[in-house]
Every structure is written in C-alpha cells, then in structure tokens.
Amino acid sequence: xxxxxxxxxxxxxxxxxxxxxxxxxxxxxxxxxxxxxxxxxxxxxxxxxxxxxxxxxxxxxxxxxxxxxxxxxxxxxxxxxxxxxxxxxxxxxxxxxxxxxxxxxxxxxxxxxxxxxxxxxxxxxxxxxxxxxxxxxxxxxxxxxxxxxxxxxxxxxxxxxxxxxxxx
Amino acid sequence: xxxxxxxxxxxxxxxxxxxxxxxxxxxxxxxxxxxxxxxxxxxxxxxxxxxxxxxxxxxxxxxxxxxxxxxxxxxxxxxxxxxxxxxxxxxxxxxxxxxxxxxxxxxxxxxxxxxxxxxxxxxxxxxxxxxxxxxxxxxxxxxxxxxxxxxxxxxxxxxxxxxxxxxxxxxxxxxxxxxxxxxxxxxxxxxxxxxxxxxxxxxxxxxxxxxxxxxxxxxxxxxxxxxxxxxxxxxxxxxxxxxxxxxxxxxxxxxxxxxxxxxxxxxxxxxxxxxxxxxxxxxxxxxxxxxxxxxxxxxxxxxxxxxxxxxxxxxxxxxxxxxxxx
Numbered sequence: 237x238x239x240x241x242x243x244x245x246x247x248x249x250x251x252x253x254x255x256x257x258x259x260x261x262x263x264x265x266x267x268x269x270x271x272x273x274x275x276x277x278x279x280x281x282x283x284x285x286x287x288x289x290x291x292x293x294x295x296x297x298x299x300x301x302x303x304x305x306x307x308x309x310x311x312x313x314x315x316x317x318x319x320x321x322x323x324x325x326x327x328x329x330x331x332x333x334x335x336x337x338x339x340x341x342x343x344x345x346x347x348x349x350x351x352x353x354x355x356x357x358x359x360x361x362x363x364x365x366x367x368x369x370x371x372x373x374x375x376x377x378x379x380x381x382x383x384x385x386x387x388x389x390x391x392x393x394x395x396x397x398x399x400x401x402x403x404x
Numbered sequence: 405x406x407x408x409x410x411x412x413x414x415x416x417x418x419x420x421x422x423x424x425x426x427x428x429x430x431x432x433x434x435x436x437x438x439x440x441x442x443x444x445x446x447x448x449x450x451x452x453x454x455x456x457x458x459x460x461x462x463x464x465x466x467x468x469x470x471x472x473x474x475x476x477x478x479x480x481x482x483x484x485x486x487x488x489x490x491x492x493x494x495x496x497x498x499x500x501x502x503x504x505x506x507x508x509x510x511x512x513x514x515x516x517x518x519x520x521x522x523x524x525x526x527x528x529x530x531x532x533x534x535x536x537x538x539x540x541x542x543x544x545x546x547x548x549x550x551x552x553x554x555x556x557x558x559x560x561x562x563x564x565x566x567x568x569x570x571x572x573x574x575x576x577x578x579x580x581x582x583x584x585x586x587x588x589x590x591x592x593x594x595x596x597x598x599x600x601x602x603x604x605x606x607x608x609x610x611x612x613x614x615x616x617x618x619x620x621x622x623x624x625x626x627x628x629x630x631x632x633x634x635x636x637x638x639x640x641x642x643x644x645x646x647x648x649x650x651x652x653x654x655x656x657x658x659x660x661x662x663x664x665x666x667x668x669x670x671x672x673x674x675x676x677x678x679x680x681x682x683x684x685x686x687x688x689x690x691x692x693x694x695x696x697x698x699x700x701x702x703x704x705x706x707x708x709x710x711x712x713x714x715x716x717x718x719x720x721x722x723x724x725x726x727x728x729x730x
Contacts, residue, residue, distance in 0.1 A: 248454050250553040250655055252447045268635045281461050282635035283644060307645065309458045333454045335553065335648070 242294050243275040243328035244316060247301060249337050255301060258294035262330055265289075266308065273310060275328045280310040284334060286388055288396045302343060302396035304389055306334030336389075343397040352390035358383040410698065413691035417684055424680035430494065431673035434666045438585065441663035445582060448659055455652045459645055460601040466638030472573075473646045475600040482519045482572040484541075485509060486563045486595065488579035488657055489526035490548045490665040496675075498580065498668035499528045501590045506578050509592060510538070521572065523563050525658065551662050556655035564650045567596045575650070579657045580664035588664040593657075596650050 245262055247255040262273045267283035284306045291299045314329040362380045463474055487506040489499045506522075513520040521541045524530060530543040542562040547555040566572045575596040580588050593599075634641055 246450070246454070248451045250448055250451045250556070250652060251444070253450050266635060279461075279632040280635065281458055281465070281632060281638075281641060283641065307455075307458055307641075307648070309454070309461060311457075311461075331454045331457070333451060333458065333648075335557075335651075 240327065241275050243273075243277075243330060244314065245291055245330050245332075247289070247291070247303075247332045247334065247337060249334055254337050254339060255291060255299060259291050259330075260294060261290075261292040262332075263290040263292075264303075264308065264332070273328075273330050276312075277310045277328060277330070279312050280308070282308050284308050284332060286392050288340075288392060289332065289337075300340035300396045302338045302340065302392045303332070303334040304336040304392065306332060306337075308332045338393065338396070340396040343393050345394060345397040348390050348393040348397060352387065352394060355383055355386035355390055359387060410691055410694045413687055413694060417687050417691065420680050420683050420687070424677055424684070427673045427676040427680060431670055431677060434670035434673060438663060438666045438670065441659070441666055442582075442585070445656075445659045445663055448656060452652050452656055455645075455649050456601060459598060459642075459649050461632055462634065462638050462642050462645060463601055465632055465634055466642075468639075471639075471642075473597050473642055475597055476594065477573045477597060480518055480573045482521070482574075483513055484521045484523060484563060484566055484572040484575045486559070486575065486577045486579075486654070487522065487524045487526075487529055488548075488577065488661045489524070489529045490661075491527040491545060492548075492669075493528060494672060495665055495669035496672035498665055498672075499526070499532075502578055502580060503529070503532055505590050505592060507536075509576070509578065521566070523559070525559060525661075547658060548662055548665055551655070551658035553651075553655050556651050556658055559654050559658070560647065560651040563654065564596065564647050567650075568647055577654070577657050579661045580668075582660040582663040582667070585667060588667060595653055596646065598646055598649055 241260055242258045243260075245255065245257060245259040246253060260275070264271060264273075265285040265287035267285060271282075284303060286304045287302075289301045289303050291301065293299060309331045311329045311331070313326045316325045316327060359380065362377060362383060485506065487502060489502045493499065510520055510522070522533065522538060523542045523544075524533065524540055525544045526548050527545045530540065530545065533540050533543075544555070544559055547559075563575055567575050574594060576592055577595045578590065578592050581591045582588055
C-alpha cells in the first residue's frame with residue numbers, strides 16, 4: 237500500500253463492479269482524446285468514449301475492457317480501505333462509470349464478429365453510411381443510429397477481444 | 405339431505421387445500437427471489453454512489469452551471485409523473501398504495517393547474533389507469549420481475565427526454581422503496597432536476613447498507629472543491645451527466661420496486677396460506693359434525709324401523725313404542 241506508484245481503480249457498471257483493485261496505469265479514451273492516468277493524477281471529471289480501456293494491474297498484467305461510453309472521475313487523498321482510520325493509507329482513486337462494459341476475456345470474439353456483420357448489413361440496408369454525420373436538416377433515423385451504434389459496439393468488442401487473444 | 409352437505413363440504417376442503425398448495429409455493433418462490441433481488445440492489449449501489457459523487461463534484465466545480473438541472477424548480481407548470489408498480493397482482497396492497505399516491509399527486513396538480521403527464525411501469529398500472537380514464541403517455545410492461553439497466557434506459561427515453569427537451573419542468577417518481585426486508589415505503593421523489601447534492605445528504609444517507617460498497621466510500625467533505633479539472637466544461641458535463649444520473653436512479657427505483665413487490669407477495673401469500681389452513685380446520689369440523697349427524701339419523705331410522713316391525717308382530721296395541729327424537 238505504501239507504494240505510491242499504485243492507485244485504486246474501480247470500473248463500475250450499473251449492474252456490478254466489473255473490475256476493482258490496485259493498478260499502476262489506466263489508459264482510456266476520454267472525450268478530449270486518449271489519456272493515461274497514473275497515481276497522483278490531478279483530480280478530474282470527464283467523459284469516457286467507447287473504446288478499449290487498458291488497466292495495468294499492480295501485479296503487472298494488463299486487463300482489457302471494452303466500454304461503451306460513460307464517465308470517469310479521478311480523486312486524490314481517498315482512503316484505500318473503509319476501515320475509517322483517518323491515518324490509514326490514502327491515495328489516488330480512479331472511478332470509471334460505464335453503462336455497458338465487458339472484460340476482454342468474457343467477450344466471445346466469434347459472436348462479436350457475427351454481430352458486427354449483422355450490424356453492418358443493417359446499416360447498409362437502411363441506406364446509411366459508416367460515417368455518422370446526417371445531412372443538414374435531416375432528422376437522424378433512430379433505427380440507423382441504433383444500427384450504427386451496434387457497429388461501433390461490435391468493433392470495440394472485437395478490438396478488446398482480439399488483442400487479448402494475441403497476448404494470451 | 406345430510407349426505408349431500410357432507411359431499412359439498414368435502415369438495416370445498418379439497419379445493420381449499422389445492423389453493424393452499426399454490427399459495428404456499430408462491431410464498432416460497434417469492435422468498436427465494438427476494439434474496440436475489442436484494443443482491444441486485446446491492447450490486448447496483450457502487451454505480452449509483454459513483455454517479456452521485458461525480459454529480460456532486462461537477463456541481464461543486466461550477467455552481468453557476470447547475471441551471472435547471474439541479475435543485476427544486478420554483479415555477480412548475482408541466483410535470484411528468486413516473487409511477488412504478490408490478491406486472492402481477494397477488495401481492496397485497498403493494499400496487500394499490502402506489503396507485504393511491506399517484507392519484508393523490510395527480511389530483512393535487514390538477515387543482516393547482518399544473519399540467520401532468522403520466523408514464524407507468526407495470527402491467528397493473530396500465531389496466532388501472534385505463535379503467536379510470538387517466539391518460540398514460542407510455543406504459544412499460546415486463547420489467548418488474550427482473551429489471552435490467554436496459555429497461556431503465558427504455559423508461560428514461562420517455563421519462564427523462566421530455567425534461568431534457570424542455571417539455572416538462574419536473575419529473576417525479578412514485579415507487580416503493582426497499583428500506584429493509586421488513587420495511588418498504590411508497591415514496592414520491594423528484595427525479596429531475598436532480599436533487600441538489602450540495603443542499604442535502606439524502607442521497608448518501610440510505611446508501612449505507614452494510615456489506616454493500618467495499619471500495620467506494622460515501623463522498624468525503626467537499627473541501628477539496630475548486631481544483632478539480634473538468635473535461636469538457638462542468639456545464640457541458642453536467643448536461644451529459646444529468647440524464648445518466650436520472651437513468652441510474654430509475655434503475656435503482658426499478659430494482660427496489662421489484663424487491664418490494666416480492667416481499668409484499670411473500671407476505672400476502674403467507675397470510676393466504678395461513679387463512680386457507682384455518683378454513684380447512686373450520687370446514688373439517690363442520691363436515692365431521694354433518695357426518696356424525698347422518699350416522700345418528702341412520703341409526704335412529706334403523707332402530708325405529710326395527711321397533712315398528714317388532715311392535716307390528718306383537719300386535720297393534722303397542723303402537724309406536726319408541727318416539728323418534730331426531
């Protein structure tokens with residue numbers, strides 16, 4: 237705990253805590269661009285874009301998580317345990333709140349690939365393009381938006397899963 | 405005559421017994437599901453707490469940014485009411501008490517000239533409000549048994565979007581809070597604008613269930629305000645956050661309503677099982693007496709018949725020796 241290169245990481249979805257523990261680095265895509273958080277990072281609140289979040293664990297191994305958008309918060313001087321001891325160890329805490337997230341090892345790459353194909357077919361069927369900029373004055377077709385979001389989700393999922401199978 | 409009555413009673417007891425078996429089974433099923441529902445409430449807590457912390461932090465960061473997203477609106481002319489009940493009945497007063505609270509609120513708004521829209525979750529609400537001619541914007545079904553975050557998002561699309569678009573000034577939720585296994589309470593809460601975390605600790609106060617959040621402690625004293633960075637600006641961030649935070653609260657409300665429903669059902673079914681037991685006892689007693697009466701009557705008939713025959717054989721002077729005292 238005394239190691240000040242480590243910090244607390246909590247990756248939380250509405251239904252459960254997906255990943256929690258000590259980490260030395262977190263790499264993610266924020267609304268302002270890719271970012272890496274280390275211990276002692278200045279307190280921050282920001283958005284998380286869909287993408288792969290990489291968490292370098294205290295033990296050295298890397299966990300990859302496909303996230304589909306959310307928020308992140310970095311805090312300082314947070315007690316590491318909830319013993320309530322005011323002199324207990326404190327440090328940085330990084331919280332990621334994401335609506336949908338999957339651990340790379342839980343992703344079924346084949347299924348994701350099938351889903352990607354289906355979603356791309358759906359986009360094509362609706363006459364959309366992969367670029368997500370509706371023409372001026374045109375109201376985005378909710379089905380198309382949904383289909384494009386599905387493409388993005390499948391892509392992120394595949395990205396997370398593929399890289400993990402390479403390292404594995 | 406009496407034999408017929410006995411048969412009716414026997415049939416009745418049998419029917420009560422099979423009902424009792426059903427209520428007993430429903431009681432046990434509800435009881436086993438409560439544990440799971442409670443687990444889901446606990447598992448969802450860290451996200452809610454994290455969300456509350458981020459909203460607080462952002463609100464502290466730029467007090468001017470709050471705008472219409474935080475606090476209590478003063479001039480409410482349009483309200484959206486979200487009423488959460490069960491898909492099924494057989495759970496005592498669970499649905500009715502939410503309906504009553506909803507109607508009271510709607511009546512109050514009608515009196516004050518406030519335009520109210522209604523969104524409901526639960527099959528029971530659909531039937532109830534349709535029967536009473538109350539217009540329902542949108543009714544969601546099939547969520548109460550096992551609410552997922554996807555459900556919460558679907559509801560939010562109809563309950564939160566009108567607020568974001570400025571169609572309503574306030575969104576309130578009427579649902580049953582699961583305070584503990586022994587206590588649930590119907591509550592009317594403001595969903596949007598978000599309850600200002602700077603003015604109340606209400607959010608934190610009921611998040612302190614034991615064994616829930618290992619890693620995420622309730623927020624600390626907000627003395628450190630003012631040096632947090634916001635990417636993007638706090639105002640933009642808050643506009644992004646508010647609908648998500650509302651979604652989170654809808655999810656929490658759905659989960660708690662689901663657990664409360666199961667608790668109410670278990671209690672109602674336990675009472676029904678007990679009541680059935682009492683009815684069986686009562687009818688068994690009546691049936692036994694009826695059977696005894698039949699037997700007594702039959703014996704009397706046989707005896708008197710025999711006596712009459714014997715008297716007939718001995719000559720007519722005896723007449724009816726035995727008076728039938730039936």
